[in-house]
Amino acid sequence: MDIVFVSPTAETNGDGTQNSPFSNISAAMQKAKEIKSINPEANILVNILPGTYYLSESIKIDASLNGLSIKGTDASDVIIKGAIPLNLKWEKFNESIYVTSVEAGLEFDQFVVNNNPQILARYPNYNEGGHYWQGYAEDAISKERLESWKNPEGAFFHALHGGRWGGFHFEITGVNEDGTPKLTGGHQNNRGSRPHKEYRMVENVFKELDAPGEWFLDKTSSKLYYWPTENVSVENATFEVAVLKDLIQVTGTIEEPAKNITISGITLENTARTFMEDFEPLLRSDWTIYRGAVLFFEGTENCKIENSEFANLGGNVIMASKYNKGLQVIGNHIHDCGASAISFVGDVSAVRSPSLNYREFVPLEEMDTIAGPKNELYPRACLVEDNLIYRIGRTEKQTAGVQISMAMDITVSHNSIYDVPRAGINIGDGTWGGHILEYNDVFNTVLETSDHGSFNSWGRDRFWYPNRKIMDSLTTANPEMPKWDAIKTTIIRNNRFRCDHGWDIDLDDGSSNYHIYNNLCLNSGIKLREGFKRVVTNNITVNNSLHPHVWFAKSEDIFKNNIVGDTYQDVGLLGWGKELDYNLFPTEESMMKPQIYGMDKHSAFGDPLFIDPCNLDFGVTKDSPALNIGFKNFPMDQFGVKKAKFKAIAKTPEVPVLKDPTSNNGKASPVVAWLRNNIKNVESEQEQSAYGLNTDQGVIVLRVWKHSPAVKGNGIKKGDVILQSGDVKISTIKDFFKIMSKSESDTMNLVVMRNQTEQEITIHLK
Incomplete structure (x- = not known):
């Protein structure tokens, strides 16, 4: 096996040997291609030594590199990033916010400080316990809020699907005459709906930079604004921004597949x-x-x-x-x-x-x-x-x-x-x-x-x-x-x-x-x-x-x-x-x-x-x-x-508290679902009195589902007490179910107590 070594601490870009490793992965990959051009059957190991590697472009592997292994010494030691480090000189913008210049044309939406991703300026503020979007607000893009922004273009609007079946993402490109935002996007879900009215969040708005950890890049002026958290010193911190969206691409075709490629022992971090x-x-x-x-x-x-x-x-x-x-x-x-x-x-x-x-x-x-x-x-x-x-x-x-x-x-x-x-x-x-x-x-x-x-x-x-x-x-x-x-x-x-x-x-x-x-x-x-x-x-x-x-x-x-x-x-x-x-x-x-x-x-x-x-x-x-x-x-x-x-x-799931199937919130009779309606036994003198019953027997209809067949026409209603089917009295749910199990009809005649008056009704079972 041919082994190509690479180390970010190499003083010069060597020849890929153990004593003279390459200083970057791109050089190592080029060496692997050269070896393969001479011996297509060669198996090559790119041995990545400990350190942090910043990629300027993604690593591309095709069928010409079949049999290649990219192996780090350990994932805790070898880190490959889709970011670039920045050497920044900060000035005070106001009491809390700092500002610095970045290279013209540099765009990014991930800003990392001391290896911790920071928060793109947003409304409402980030709250780990804030549920949807880690903080949501119905007025995220209201007319009033848009009016308070100097320039809404480039802001991102995130909202759940109207049925909460996933989410949508939009970019704000301007403001309509009526004060509503012009939006592009919303293509990220295959069951279209309007954005959820409540579960919304907006980010990348300078005016919303109002909390520690938030940042904003003004692309027109190439100015980066940042409110550091309490534990960050802008003089001593490390700063990185994500510039790549992918780091390794292994691609071939059915006719010439990329084969036997192994990637192991590395950490991939910080992409767009x-x-x-x-x-x-x-x-x-x-x-x-x-x-x-x-x-x-x-x-x-x-x-x-x-x-x-x-x-x-x-x-x-x-x-x-x-x-x-x-x-x-x-x-x-x-x-x-x-x-x-x-x-x-x-x-x-x-x-x-x-x-x-x-x-x-x-x-x-x-x-x-x-x-x-x-x-x-x-x-x-x-x-x-x-x-x-x-x-x-x-x-x-x-x-x-x-x-x-x-x-x-x-x-x-x-x-x-x-x-x-x-x-x-x-x-x-x-x-x-x-x-x-x-x-x-x-x-x-x-x-x-x-x-x-x-x-x-x-x-x-x-x-x-x-x-x-x-x-x-x-x-x-x-x-x-x-x-x-x-x-x-x-x-x-x-x-x-x-x-x-x-x-x-x-x-x-x-x-x-x-x-x-x-x-x-x-x-x-x-x-x-x-x-x-x-x-x-x-x-x-x-x-x-x-x-x-x-x-x-x-x-x-x-x-x-x-x-x-x-x-x-x-x-x-x-x-x-x-x-x-x-x-x-x-x-x-x-x-x-x-x-x-x-x-x-x-x-x-x-x-x-x-x-x-x-x-x-x-x-x-x-x-x-x-x-x-x-x-x-x-x-x-x-x-x-x-x-x-x-x-x-690893976490494990919360231990469920076992329900007592014979109880109903401390009561003796459980609630039973039947044709999507909830029923329970009459079980006390208080219920007998409340429903105007002669005895403490019968089946109470606690809740009905309007689409249930038993509710159709003049069927059961919430508050009914089922007393009888034909000539057979019903004392409990067991009695009721036994009668239904013997029925061969799609309907059943019942006597119910409704508004303290006995009534005869016919219900549908299907």
Whole structure:
């Protein structure tokens, strides 16, 4: 092996030998090319010795350098930056702010002092605990505020999507006659909406430089203004500004791929933000993305990134774009970055009959009906293992710890992902499946958005249509259509998820062909929206349950041998899947609800007898009733990162407080969801008196959902007490559910107490 040495402390630019190393990486890379030109079969190691390296341009690696390794002595010792150092002479501008001159034409949006990124002048001021945008204000770009600025041009306006499905970013280019800002941008989300009215932030405004740590660059005068924090002395501090948006690009083609490139033992830091670059839609998911990253791979085979650190980067960190085979991302520490951590993004040309927006659809008569990809421009057989990922998406909100779109056979194993604005792991479409997600620890997710999960997927593939009736007819006529794109089963197993702002596992629109088993869901359960062929077995949903939403009549879904902490939270089902049975519920009432619809005939209820839930061990004891319905314990100590130094610093999820399923805020009777209405037993003389009842028996309707079939027409109303069905009196929810389970009709006649008067009503059950 040929070894080329480089050291930033070399007094002169040597010849690349150990005793005379090059003083910069560019020279080392040029030497590697010279060696390869003489001996194309040579394997070369660029050995990067300790120190800090400032790149003037990104490192470019193509197929001519196949077999190259770039290796630092250790990520803690070798730092490569997309910034340049500045030697600045400061003067007082006012009592708090200093000013200095920079080189004319120098532009940057990242200013780093003593290796700590500073805050671009903004409103409202940065507050780590300020939630959205770390501080938000409805009047961020109000007419009154714009009037107070000398010049708003060049300001950046950030706002969440109207439904909080990610975010938008704009540049202010001027002011309209009515005093509102002229905006360009807003292209960073594939589900258009107006900017959220409240969750807004504006930056890069000189007038808003009003707090320690803030800075502003006046590009017209090349003046840099800075309010130093208390611990910074401008006379002695080091100053850097980010000038590059990417640091290493490994690119080849299908015909001549870049092969066997290894990058290890380095830290990459301080690059420019990319939120105003060109973004492209990722099929019909909610995503658009900038096809670029600090470490970028395209047209590669068997490359590897390992044991490196990525920090304070402005945009996407690592991306496998289009054709990539066998890429491995192992043992890396990724944190405090602007967009997504690790992305696998194929090319739309590989998708048959692609649609690129939620409302788009290719008519069946024009559709390519061949299953699978159309060409080879997609990542496949790649591995993401033992990476510690947190505090990503600091600028962009439609981001993920691991993003997969238009790819096949991606394995994501033993990663810890937390403190992120949206999903920890996201699969944007069904093309083409075969992914394995295992032993990951994913929590503190969806912190700055909504309607999402720690794991999220979409499946708006060829079969999916925004009009449900049309989609029903398509899939009824072509039952294998959902597997035209989702050709391989995606496996989600042995993970620990916790999401407090959505679902632990969220299979959204159309997600199909999944096998989900041995997962510990600590808070928000498992959501399966319309889709096909999902098998969900042997999972634990603490304090929550299955959320089956708008299932197809013949979804072929299976839900078996699971421990659930509540009854199913169903919405708008046309059918209950192929099999739901042999599950353990917390109470008889929660079990009886699905039994009304012919499900869970062999299920049981009771305390699962968790071994040590206070220490996140939700295995069950040998006496657990869960073992009798087919549940099997799975390991509780293998979630997340494996590397010792990562385990020492990685967070773990908050321990959930187990709900008592037999109580309701200290009361004896729990609230039970039924057709999305909340009901409970009458249980006291006080309730008997309040509702004008003759006895302390019956079922109180606490809350109704206006779209529930039981509410249609003159159906149930909030405050009703259900007393009787036909000639049978109803004393408790159990009585009510037993009667419904025997009914073969879609309607039921009830006697209710309404406004202290008995009334006969007819309700719909479907």
